[in-house]
Amino acid sequence: MTDLVVNGRPLRFAMDPAAPLLWALRDAANLTGTKYGCGVGDCGACTVLVDGAALRSCLVSLADAEGREVVTIEGLSHDRSHPVQQALAAQGAIQCGFCTPGIALAAAALLARNPDPSPAEIGTAIPNLCRCGVYPRLIAAVQQAARVGRRAERVEGVPPPGIEPADAVRAVPALSQPRH
């Protein structure tokens, strides 16, 4: 049994403590936003925050995570409101989306410790592999997220999930209240 805090909730994992945190998150906690791409730290698709640091969860054992606070993409914000999430969408820095969660968390960790990173610092902090090739937009997205984080800019990248039909009707004239 291994106890840790995941996305703010205390969880106890009945799993081999030698198992990588990645598989505890994916297969025990069903937090499937954390992706498997290589298992050896090459791709970064499994990046999560452990006590605020962006770590590749395939290289961290469940035992090593004991007592720590883990944040996955599902916990970065409850409504896609984290500046990195908004900026990634606003800059079109998302294609297939497989590497996106890991990149978002690596960028969030960078901005938490450096509110105004240079392109070189962003390049070093995000070693994640993206094969669709969003790199040219990634620097711009992280810099935009940094400006938003510093309250120097506002961004509207993506709407929150779970919009109520009544709210949608208020916002979009073309939609009407469903008749019952």
Add this chain to the structure above:
Amino acid sequence: MQLTRRRLIGGAAAGGGLLVAWQLLERDHLPPLAPTAAEAQFGAWLKIDRQGVVTVAVPQLEMGQGITTLLAQIAAQELGADWRQVAVEPAPVSAAFANLPLAARWTPLRAPLVPELADAPGDALLRRWARTHTFTATAEGTSLAAYEGPCREAAAAARAMLCMAAAAQWDVRWEECEVGDGFVTHEDRRAGFGALAEDAARLDAPDPPPLRTEPPTDPTLAGEPSAFPRLDAPAKVDGSWLFAGDVRLPGMVHAAIRHGPLDRAELGTFDRAAAAQVSGLVGVVAGKRWLAAVATDWWSAEQALTVMAPHFRSYDPVQSARMTEALDAALARGEAQRVASAGAEEGPAGRPTLTQRYDIAPAAHGSVETASCTARLAGGRLELWLATQAPEQARIAVARALDVPLRHTVLYPMPAGGSFDRRLEHEHAIEAALIAREVGRPVQLTWSRWQEQLRLRPRPPAAITIAAHLAADGSLAGFAARIATPPAALEFGERLLGNRTSWSAREAVADRADPLACEGLLPPYRAAHASVDHVPVTLPLPAGRLRGNAHGITCFAVESFTDELARAAGREPLSFRIALLGDDPRLALCLQRVGRFASWDGGAPGSRQGLACHRMQLGPASGRIALVATVEPGAGPVRVTRLAASVEIGRVINRDIALQQIEGGLLYGLGLALGSGLEYQDGVVRQARLRDLDLPRLADCPQIGIDLIESTGPPFDPGELPLAPVAPAIANALFAASGRRLRALPLLSAPA
């Protein structure tokens, strides 16, 4: 568009509302009744519910290219919808979604003996084949060519029916109603779609539907956010976008798998007892050619495989050294078949001005998602959650392997985490279903990275010589290319469409010339004589599809050679090319524009710039690109600092998505130029992990500049085009910078 061969049917959607199906069937094959919700699977459709939500079917695999958004945008613009009322649904496989342009392009892959019978999209034989085979594959940039027309027609029909419903209420002529921003309007009256949908569903759609005069284009102003932002982005930023490996079912267990050396190994001994020590183990399944372990989590399943240490018996294992010998021998002495030519039948006699050879190693896709499939077999019904570019072929293959009737086999289309044509293969789906049957529970099979590297079917290796004669006036008197490479497209066709094993596919196509495997080798330049000869080579390595396919191989040879030829003639590479492009002024324009856009410095010795250009064709649509690469010469790895391209791809429907594809294509080309190469020893790939592929990272990313040329031509998919000129542009830049000519891909992979 063949409106007469298609018919639109309006009907009631489930729960009230409008459903528009479009049928590719001939009139006499139409179902006699308008489709109900249950029958919607027989037609492609668009539906509008009573709230006004417009749902567009997406019959193509979303793998990052943005097709989900593009089709929805096409429907929304034709309909006159507000983008915020538009939803999408992945469509189930259906004959109504037959991809005719791709079926036409792949004619040689399925009917080698009667190639002349069915080679045009409008051809009746072709339609019959595509429909009876439910051929809806996503490949070769055919999505817009296949679906823009049908999507517009369905939306136009829906628009007309909504107008008719409104006109009846208002007692006006429906033709005088207009639709925009999600409303039908007539003078000062207006009504939302939701209020009209139910009435509209009782009306007959006009045939042909009244299309808007302007085809869909991007209204976004420069510097403004996209008017049609990607619909998949929101779910992709919070982890809720599900891939096949993210499906969770009640009672589901996780499987890991090991295969033997390439290509034809059989499972030998393994220590089954050792697996018992692994906690969470559910079972062990031994296939003829693989061993799988099943556990309550994937990592435990993988541990069980490690401790069982399976051995495999291999036959004729793949060896890179022997493949190189085979290509050498074929290039030097093999029997060639002419696959393309232009101009005079015979080339000029005498010694060519220049002859050079180029070598291309097998290349890996490097998709980050590994092969994954979730399978459930219960009550005689087989369900598959799978990302596949060819869903019906995958469904048939799995149904046959398990001897389950096709009508009891359901495939839920899942998106792919990159593919780059990797998901045109589906052996993992068969494995997942077999494992699910053996353990009697829903199973999710995920290949380890090591298995993905081992079992991917790479872009095949090739060896190419090009010889050219330059006339005294600088014109091209002769251009003769000879390529030794497997008939890879035909081989793939035998696997996908013939459902053959990889080795039986190779046997079936041995010694057959394959024009698709040599595509792009005939240069765009005007030559008195030009020819392409293919020496088909049979290798023990299965050849697969990979983004760009032959263009990524042939453009490297042609454009490296063109650079060498220009230098041999003492000419500046850009004007040398333009002078030869009398037959293709649009490509000449791309070159002129990129010269200005990239501040081309002439590429003389000491320059750090290199140039390459390419064109591709799909039916009436064509795409062109000219690219300048800038390198930072040095002792270490090659560093590319800038890629600047002028690109012409016809009418652009969604500018931001087009730019994403071009940027991504350039970077994918960078990965193929500097890495992605595979070497094999005793049937085992040496590049066991992603790091070994030397793929570009954010810190390596060159500055990218794209000059998208305005055009009104038919839309050409920009997904593959940009990658072709990257490798030769870099090779040419390296030559300019260092005087060292690299003629092997990946660059620096062979001693100079």
